[in-house]
Structure formats: C-alpha cells, structure tokens
Amino acid sequence: MTPSxxxxxxxxxxxxxxxxxxxxxxxxxxxxxTYAVGVAGKNEPASSRAMAYLATLGTGDEASLWGCPGRATAEAAAFYNGVAAHVLDYDDVTSPLRGHPSVVLWPALIALAEAESAGMGRLQSAYAVGFEVMCKLAKAVAVDAYAKGWHVTASIGIIGTVAACSHLLRLDAEKTAHAVGMAVAQAAGTRANFGSDAKSFQAGHANAAAIRAARLAQAGFTSSPDAMDAQQGYAALYGQGQDLSAALATLGQAPLELISSGLEVKKYPLCYATHRVLDGLLDLRAEHGIALADVERVEIETSPGALVPLIHHRPATGLQGKFSLEYAVAAALLDGHVGLAAFTDESVQRPAIQAFLPFVQGRSTQGDSILPRWALVRLYTRDGQCIERKVDALRGSAVLPLTDDELMAKATDCYGWVGLQADAGAQLAIASDPKARIEDFLSIAR
Structure with a gap:
C-alpha cells in the first residue's frame, strides 16, 4: 500500500x-x-479579525464558535476556533511533532461532531486516530520539515487531522486515502510567520482544510494514491524523501502514540521552547529572592535546536514576545511569574524589560538529535554571584504531567481571563464519558 x-x-x-x-x-x-485556551483567545486581535472574516462568508448553523454567540458552518467554525485556540500559544504540544497536535485536531473534530451529531466516544476515537497518524509522520519528517521552515503544526498536522475527520465521518479506506491526498494539496505554513497573526491563521487553515478534504472525499472527489510518496509528493517536498510506508507500518500498534509519545500541557502562554528555561529561572528567583534589578546578565545553554523558534530578539508586541527568549527571561525576573497578562503590547514595551533584553544570551549546543532536551540557566548577579539550574524534566510534560487539579485551575484561569465562570471539573467529567454529548461539554463555558 502507498502511505495514503x-x-x-x-x-x-x-x-x-x-x-x-x-x-x-x-x-x-x-x-x-484546548477548548479553555481557545475561549481565552477570543478577544485577541487575530481572533477578532478572523471573526470579521467569518461575517463575509455568510451564515451557517452547523457548529459553535468557542466562547462566542452565533454559529457557523463546520468548516468556518473550525477555522475560527483554530485561530483562537492557537493565538495565545498556550495549547499543548508533543515532542515528536515539534508542534501542537490538539489545536489542529479538536477545532475540526468538534465542529464536525456538532454537524454530524457524533457522540463523545466517536470524538475520542477520532482524536486518537489523528494523533497516531500525526506522530508517526512526525517521527519520519518533522526534523527536516522544521529545518526547511515549515510550520509543522499545520503542515504535518493537517494529515493527521484529515485521518481523524475521515474516521469521525466513517469513511471507508479508499475515500480516506483520497482525503489524505486532498489534505496534501492544502498543507502549508511557514515559521517565518511566527509572532504574527498568520501563525494562528495557519492552525485555523489546517482545521478547515481537513474538513474540506474529508467532505470532498465523502462526496466522491479523488486524489492521487501517490500524493504522499511520489517523486513530487509530500515526503520529497516537505522532508527529504523519507520512506513513509516504513514510518506508518506500526500505525495502531500498542501502545498508541497518545500514551507512548504523550501530550505536554503548557504552564506558560508562550512558545514551548522557553518553558524549561522558565521553570529553572523561576525556581532560582524564588529560592534566592532575586529580582530583575539584582541581575547583571543571564546566560542560557540548551540542547541542539531548542532555540530555533525564538526568532524575536527585540520584541515590541505581545505576539513577538511569545517567540522571544530575551523577553521570557526579563518578564519572569521582573514579575515573578509568566501569565496571560505578560503578553499585551504594553507589558512587552515596559522600559525595564526593554533595557534588559540585550543582557540575555542564549545558545544551543551542537548535535544531530534534539533529544534529550534540557536547559541550563545561569544568573550573574550585580554582587558577583553566579547561580545556575539545569532542567531536564519539564513540568506539564508527559513524564511530569500536571495533575487534574492543576489542569482545571489552568482552564478556570483561561475562562476568567475573558470574564467567564465555568465549572472545569464538570467539563472534564463530561469529556471523559464516551456516552456524553459534545453539546453538554460546550454549554458549560459559552
């Protein structure tokens, strides 16, 4: 069989x-x-602009717009919800992908489930299917694709998402293979857009495009069976012509990728490449009673490739600050925490922050593998001390996961950010029940 x-x-x-x-x-x-982070992102400029765009598409009543009144077609809702859930850069990640799996799965799946009246059990199995495909492909091509400049959350994620949507729609194997080919036709996204509205657009596009591909296949549209592995196919264009059939040969073998690779839930609402640094830095600040005014400079050393996404060294906006090692360090030292409020334009432009940016230096060691991941933080204080902390296990990672209480606290904080009160515990219970309806989950935080 071909990869498709x-x-x-x-x-x-x-x-x-x-x-x-x-x-x-x-x-x-x-x-x-993912849903809580999407609701928290609804007032961001990119989300407002996406909502204004939806108004030009006409009306629809298939699916919800997270945290907002009104409804839209499944495709339009998946686009908007994907934008809103990614704009804060607070959504989960998985190491093989080097990106965000759930933000290109749940917006499409929830919109499609609402349109098709699918239950929570079918949603769960569709999510597992999409995650499995995404991780298997990522293990084959993600490093090369990322190095080429692809935003792999979107460019790899769309393939997993179309498999998930096809499963939810109960498409047969032949139609699903055609849907994969049509997802390849729409796979896109560049890292050059990090720190702009276009990054979250790329996540929204992947969701909408996956629904489009699955529904077109359902209607009988066809694509090349070789779209993934031909000389001009996906593996050659996005990677280095890897053997995708070998990578996909273990699809569905226990343990599933959802367990073996796992999910990493973000504690801080910015690029995941900063999180080990922030864990170590905030620990040092608390243990030694150090504030920004006490620090002369900070040096960061990390595993190979860990700093690649952090492209904004002198950020001026909140979005740019989400992809800035220098800003993450300065904000953590000044505020003692890094939360949603740190990523307004006004917060990034604070004089004390801007003055300290040149005194943060980061470098990655040389190597062929991004694993194992680690970060070493060195603080040089104005009274001549050098204190350091190395962080290997990351809080919120698959090996050191947040507790359910910590996860619910994050969700509650996200809802509070936009003035909503919702019972996150009740939502988690509904989401765990395969017999539940997605409408019951969504109704708790609208």
Whole structure:
C-alpha cells in the first residue's frame, strides 16, 4: 500500500473499543485544555479579525464558535476556533511533532461532531486516530520539515487531522486515502510567520482544510494514491524523501502514540521552547529572592535546536514576545511569574524589560538529535554571584504531567481571563464519558 492507503486503512479499521480508560482520560484532558485556551483567545486581535472574516462568508448553523454567540458552518467554525485556540500559544504540544497536535485536531473534530451529531466516544476515537497518524509522520519528517521552515503544526498536522475527520465521518479506506491526498494539496505554513497573526491563521487553515478534504472525499472527489510518496509528493517536498510506508507500518500498534509519545500541557502562554528555561529561572528567583534589578546578565545553554523558534530578539508586541527568549527571561525576573497578562503590547514595551533584553544570551549546543532536551540557566548577579539550574524534566510534560487539579485551575484561569465562570471539573467529567454529548461539554463555558 502507498502511505495514503495505509493511513486510509488504519483510519477506517480503527476500533474505538481499544481505547482504555487511560486513553480516554488523555483525550478528555486535551479537550478541556484546548477548548479553555481557545475561549481565552477570543478577544485577541487575530481572533477578532478572523471573526470579521467569518461575517463575509455568510451564515451557517452547523457548529459553535468557542466562547462566542452565533454559529457557523463546520468548516468556518473550525477555522475560527483554530485561530483562537492557537493565538495565545498556550495549547499543548508533543515532542515528536515539534508542534501542537490538539489545536489542529479538536477545532475540526468538534465542529464536525456538532454537524454530524457524533457522540463523545466517536470524538475520542477520532482524536486518537489523528494523533497516531500525526506522530508517526512526525517521527519520519518533522526534523527536516522544521529545518526547511515549515510550520509543522499545520503542515504535518493537517494529515493527521484529515485521518481523524475521515474516521469521525466513517469513511471507508479508499475515500480516506483520497482525503489524505486532498489534505496534501492544502498543507502549508511557514515559521517565518511566527509572532504574527498568520501563525494562528495557519492552525485555523489546517482545521478547515481537513474538513474540506474529508467532505470532498465523502462526496466522491479523488486524489492521487501517490500524493504522499511520489517523486513530487509530500515526503520529497516537505522532508527529504523519507520512506513513509516504513514510518506508518506500526500505525495502531500498542501502545498508541497518545500514551507512548504523550501530550505536554503548557504552564506558560508562550512558545514551548522557553518553558524549561522558565521553570529553572523561576525556581532560582524564588529560592534566592532575586529580582530583575539584582541581575547583571543571564546566560542560557540548551540542547541542539531548542532555540530555533525564538526568532524575536527585540520584541515590541505581545505576539513577538511569545517567540522571544530575551523577553521570557526579563518578564519572569521582573514579575515573578509568566501569565496571560505578560503578553499585551504594553507589558512587552515596559522600559525595564526593554533595557534588559540585550543582557540575555542564549545558545544551543551542537548535535544531530534534539533529544534529550534540557536547559541550563545561569544568573550573574550585580554582587558577583553566579547561580545556575539545569532542567531536564519539564513540568506539564508527559513524564511530569500536571495533575487534574492543576489542569482545571489552568482552564478556570483561561475562562476568567475573558470574564467567564465555568465549572472545569464538570467539563472534564463530561469529556471523559464516551456516552456524553459534545453539546453538554460546550454549554458549560459559552
């Protein structure tokens, strides 16, 4: 089989009964986290602009706009919700992808589930299918694709998402393979857009495009069976012509990627490349009672490639600050925490922050592999001390996950950011129940 056909066969044959309670709970936690972050992002400029764009598309009543009144077509809702859930850069990640899996899965799946009246159980199995495909592909091509400049959350994520949407729609293997080919036709996204509205657009586009591809395949549209691995196909264009059939040969083998690779839930609302640094820095600040005024300079050393996404060294806006090592360090030292309020334009432009940016230096060591990941933080104080902390295990990672209480606290904080009060515990319980309806989950925080 070609890679497209392998994905089609896996998606069509995947049995929801293989989902253990642990897998269902992983799906539920991801759903709560992604939805809460999406609601928190609804007032961001990019979200408002996306909403204004939706108004030009006409009306629709298939799916909800997260945290907002009104409804839209499934495709339009998936686009808007994907933008809103990614704009804060607070959505979860997984290491093999080097990006954000859930933000290109849940907006499309929830919109499609609303349109098709699919239950929570089918949503969970569709999510597991998409995550599995995404991680298998990522292990083959993500490093090369990222190095080429692709925004792999979108360019790899769309392939997993179209498999997930096809599973939710119960497409057969042949139609799913055609949907994969049409997802390849729309796969896009560049890292050059990081720190601008276009980064979250790329996530929204991947969601909408996946629904479009699956529904076109459902209607009988066809694509090349070789779209993934031909000489002019996906692997050659986005990677280095890797053997995708070999990468996909283990699709569905236990343990599923949702357990073996796992999810990493963000504690801080900015690029994940800063998070080990922030864990170490905030620990040092608390232990030694150090503030920004006490620090002369900061040096950061990390594992190979860890600083690649941090492209803004002198940020002037909140969005740019999300991709700035210098700003993350300065804000953490000044404020003692890094939360949603740190990423307004006014916060980034504070004189004390801007003055300190040149005194933060970061470098990655040389190596062929991004793993294992680590960060070493050195603080040089004005009284001549040098204190340091190395961070390997990251809080919120698959090996050191947030507790359910910590996750619910994050969700509650996200809702509070936009003036909503919602019972995150009740949402998590609904999201865990395969017999529940997605409408019941959504109704708690609108």
């Amino acid at each position: 056909e392998r994905i089609g066969a896996f998606s069509a044959a995947f049995n929801p009964e293989v989902l253990t309670p642990a897998l269902r709970q992983a799906c539920a936690r991801s759903l709560l986290d």
